[in-house]
Each structure stands twice: as structure tokens, then as C-alpha cells.
Amino acid sequence: MFSEIAPLLIVVVAIVLLLGLIMWLKLNTFVSLIITAMVTGILLGMPLSKIIGTIETGMGSTLGHIALIFGLGAMLGKLLADGGGATRIANTLINKFGEKRIQWAVVAASFIIGIALFFEVGLVLLIPIVFTIAKESKVSTLYLGIPMTAALSVTHGFLPPHPGPVMIAKEFGADIGQVLLFGFIVAIPVTIIAGPIFTRFAQKIVPEGFTKTGDLDSLGKQKSFKIEETPGFLISALTALLPVFIMLISTVVDLLTGSPENPKGILGFISFVGEAGTAMLISVVFAIFTMGISRGKKVNDVMDSLTNAIYPIGMMLLIIGGGGAFKQILIDGGVGKTVEQLFTGTAMSPILLAWIVAAVLRLALGSATVAAISTVGIVMPLLETSDANLALVVLATGAGSLIASHVNDAGFWMFKEYFGLTMKETFLTWTLLETVISVSGIIFILFISLFV
Incomplete structure (x- = not known):
């Protein structure tokens, strides 16, 4: 029995x-993340010759997506x-909105932007x-x-x-339209609970965190403006939201055309432009004109803004890469297989099982996407003899994959570094926030399952 759960105990150690x-x-x-990744690899019984390679793979795959x-996001900002x-x-x-309702303005803007953008991009x-x-x-x-988060x-x-x-909807054979419909029904109340409502609770348990101004250095030196010196709202909003619009158009086209694997011609071009990296690059070029050249700035001064945007994010990128290395060690070390064995043969409801499995994988592996996709293989056999709504199983998997983000998740470190928090403050805000999203999400999903 001990040998079966040993990998999970090693994750705890x-x-x-790391802490x-x-x-x-x-x-x-x-440095702490890399040391922890190495020690974890050794404890999991990985060959010593493969540990460094796994760390490099983890850093490469994480930063390949994020860097x-x-x-480009730092430049646009x-x-x-x-x-x-x-x-x-x-x-x-x-x-x-007025200062009293400014939170709701941020929630609305973040929700709209979040529909089209990956978490890190948004x-x-x-x-x-x-x-x-x-x-x-x-x-x-x-x-x-x-x-916002x-x-x-x-x-x-x-x-x-x-x-x-x-990906989960495709694997389960769920109707993507139902996933989107039920997803909105769940997402809106969960955002309200985890956003403005949870913030009031967080202010009571971590009051010191709300006295900090955040790590403004990670954004570079901030300039002050008189309102008459700034560009118009519409052009400013268009510049900020351009990557959202580009990716949203590409997404709509994909949904209408059935997302062909290797699109060609105009579909291929739209798909290429809709990639996050391409959309961000186009937006940066657009911003160079709207926020710089068209306002009479010298090209050299605009380029200085781009250069100064990159200097402060170097250490943050390394930290995120270190989190990716730790995650890869856990995956290659067999932690996911251990979780799969624990849940094999269960007769639990597929909706609840999907949430639990995804939650355990999220705690063990870190990545929400990896946890969600890994859950598919464990839950899939149970769906063959169940009449559970597949769209709700998809959403339950997504809810479980968000729970309790901690030190093996890039989002944890991004939140900590940006808002200038201590480890304790990050656990009591970000980690608790993700848990609230996950738990409230599965409650709403189970409630909907009573009627569909």
C-alpha cells in the first residue's frame, strides 16, 4: 500500500x-525551485542521467508557451x-462606473478579455x-x-x-455548444463569488496584502500624465484589446468551420493570425503607431519603451520556468500514473469523479491544462456505462483542474511577483481564490445536473 502512494507523499515532501x-x-x-526539482527527481527514483534533461524540457515547454x-505582452503594456x-x-x-463600482468594471473587462485570451496573456x-x-x-x-484574476x-x-x-470536449465527444452554454451559466456566478465577494473575505484574513502597491518594477518606471495629454479612449481601448479581437475572430471562424487540422488558404491565414504570438506581435506594431509615432514621438524613444519593458521581467521568466521544471519532474516521475491507479475501477458519478481526479492531478502536477487532459483517460471508461451529461463532465474536469494552485503552478508565481506578496499572502489569496472557483464551480455543475 505504501509503495502505491509513495509518489504522492514525495510530492508533499x-x-x-521548497517552502x-x-x-x-x-x-x-x-534556485529553490531547481534544487527542489532535482531532489524530487531523485526521490521519485528517476535515473540521475535524465533529471537535468527533464528540468530543461520542463523549462523549455513552459517558457516556449509563455516567453x-x-x-510581447510586456511591450504592449x-x-x-x-x-x-x-x-x-x-x-x-x-x-x-464611479470609484465605488470600479471592481465591477474590472470584472467585466477581465471576463470579456478572458474569453479569448489564455490566462497568461490576459x-x-x-x-x-x-x-x-x-x-x-x-x-x-x-x-x-x-x-481580475x-x-x-x-x-x-x-x-x-x-x-x-x-480538448476535453473533443475527447469525451461532448457538444462544444453545450459546453459553452453551461459554461457561461456556471462561469458568471462563480466569477462574482470568487471576485468581488471573495475580495471582502481576503481583506479580513490578509489585511497586510492590501496595503502593498504591487511590484511596479516588473512593469518598468511608470510615467504620469495629465488627462489632456493622453490619447482618446477609443484608440486606447482598441490598442489594448486588439489581440482579443484578433483571436476572437479566429476562434469564431474555427468554430464555424469545424477547426480543420491543417487549414489552408484564407482559413490557414486566419488561423495563423489568430495564434496568441502572432496576435500579440501585430498588436505591438499597432501600438508603436497609435501610442508613439502618431503622437509625435521619435522612433528611438518608442524603441526605448520596448527595451525597458523587457529588463524587469527576466527573473520572473526564470521563476516561471523553474515552476515548469518542477512540474515536468512530477509528470515524468510517474505521479500522474499513481493517481490513475488510485481511481481505477471506481463506481462514482462521472461528474464528481472527474472533479476529484482533476483536483488531485492539479495538486500533484501544477498545470491546470495538464491536469484536465490527464483526467480524460481515467474517467473515459466510466462514461461508457453512464448517462451523465458529457458537457457537465467537461466542466467538472475544468473546475477540478483549477483547485488550490500552489508552488508547482506558473500562475502562483506570476500572482506573487506581480502583486509583491509573501508566500503566506499568496497562499491566502491566490491559492484560496482558485479553491473557491473550483468548489463553487462543482456545486453549480452538480446543481445543473439535477435538471439535464
């Missing part, structure tokens, strides 16, 4: 080790900030705007940051076209 290195020995987070988006666009957007939202894109709004409305960055995380876990829901 690894997490304790000890960071919180007690005060080691650099990236391009991260870099910096151009918006230095060109005055972020200030104009912030002032307009404050004036339209976070990088919205952070400069949220920081500016917080500064202009004189509230904590975390007060707006929690609702709640909306982004909910759309990432529940709604197509995000990779998790789409």
Missing part, C-alpha cells in the same frame, strides 16, 4: 522542502503606459491597466487584482476556446 528553502533559508525562488507572449493609453482607460472607467495585458486604475482610484492593487481563471477553466475545455 517536495513542497515542504523551507524560500521562507526559512531565504534562498532565491528560482513570447510574456515579452509598456507602450500603453508610456503613451498615456492606460491612464486614459483608467480615468474613463473610473468616471463611468494577465500580462491587464496588469498595467489594473495598476493604473488602482493608482488613479487610490485603492490597493490587490483589491482589483483578485477580481478570478475572471481570467474562470474563463480559462470553463469556457472554450481555451485549450482545456476544447
